[in-house]
Amino acid sequence: MNKKVLIIDDEEIIRLSLEEGLLDFHYDVATAKDGKEAIHKVYSFRPDIILLDMKLKNENGLDIAKSIKEIDDYAEIIIMTAYADIKTAIKAIKLGAIDYLKKPLDLEEINISISKAMKNQSMKKKLQLYQEKESKEQHQFIGDHPLIQATLEKMDILAKNDSVTVLIRGETGTGKEMVASYIHHNSPRKDSLMLSVNCAAIPSQLLESELFGFEKNAFTGANSSKKGLLELADGGTLFLDELGEMPLDIQTKLLRFLETKKFKRIGGLESIEVNLRIIAATNKNLEEAILKKEFREDLYYRLNVVPIIIPPLREREADILKIAEFFLNIYSHRFRKSFVAFSEGAKVQLLNYHWPGNVRELKNVVERMVILNDAKILSLDHLPIELRNNTLKDEPIPQDALLNFGFSLENTLSEIEQRYIKKALHQTKGNHSNAAKLLGISRFALKRRIEKYFE
Ligand SMILES: Nc1ncnc2c1ncn2[C@@H]1O[C@H](COP(=O)(O)OP(=O)(O)OP(=O)(O)O)[C@@H](O)[C@H]1O
């Protein structure tokens, strides 16, 4: 298919001669004499490349370029300008035009500029595809464990049934928020918002007004009324994270809302009705909290209609390696490294570790290992200390064994520190700020260590 070029110029003679010339180069060509016609053609003709004159009769080419970019970011704009107008042309480049050509125009030059613009366009397309793929990968829920497979099936059913309340349970880092986001983004509510609130992070008074909103003068400082998350998420999903930490009085209000779909803003008289789905998550033992009277039993039953329980990572061994390999692949690509697999020794240690931070910890560990090293095989030496010094899980470490081994924590730690500092400095070509960032310490702390070890 021929590429499509739109010529925008107020001078008929230029439009005609350019059109004729470009047809010879096998482009499809359309023309426009002013901004209005140009916008119309952008919609109807869908050009790949636009040749835009900077000075039209009563219009400024810059304004036209801006309008075009707003409606179609895909088309590449090439500016045509008289010599005296170079400053404006540079402004246009800043607005997103890709090149400028000086008048009088030379067809050969125009053709080269169009070819360059097309190359740029296809690179942009590739990058976009890559980014889409990457963001999909980022949201892929990995796992072969039967409980994870069952969870995946449940997630699809829950996505379709968008009035059902969901309660997701699991330790920190097991993917609760990811599950909530999957359910929302695959549900009929996906074009509306999913808003989140972390019940543990907000003081109780604020949490109440965050959720339900308030009327003007509802309390001191309420100078104007404000919508709460229940109203803002109308049509979509509200994710109540760390639900176990929600204070009892707010639990009562939430239960009333779940039963009636109505609520009142703080200080308000009017009942407001909204249509949203609540997805809640917690890593707290709610049954215990009910016994301690910290969590309402009726709210628990109301929310727990379809529970999703994500087992901790240490209980699904096959998934540890699968997830580790998945992230090794992603980060290796992202940081342009050559890792393709884990050594057998590294695999054993990954399996032996108890992963208190679950998938989040595993993901971070793999990212760190990839950033700091480079090889084809990720081996024991590359593993961070907490994994390398790890004995079989759940087995207490006999103190004598360590003592007989001549183990000195201080020596070992400083050796490891030195190695990582060297690697980080190598990786960042000696840039202290970046190396400190990579190591997760302050620049000052890095400087102190460099002085200690290397000076
Ligand atoms: N099965 C999985 N496959 C791929 N990535 C996962 C999986 N589970 C979790 N992750 C990733 O692990 C990280 C932590 O997940 P998420 O934030 O959903 O956990 P969480 O249970 O909400 O944790 P917290 O209780 O600490 O809030 C995210 O980056 C997520 O993408």
Ligand SMILES: [Mg+2]
């Ligand atoms: Mg979370």
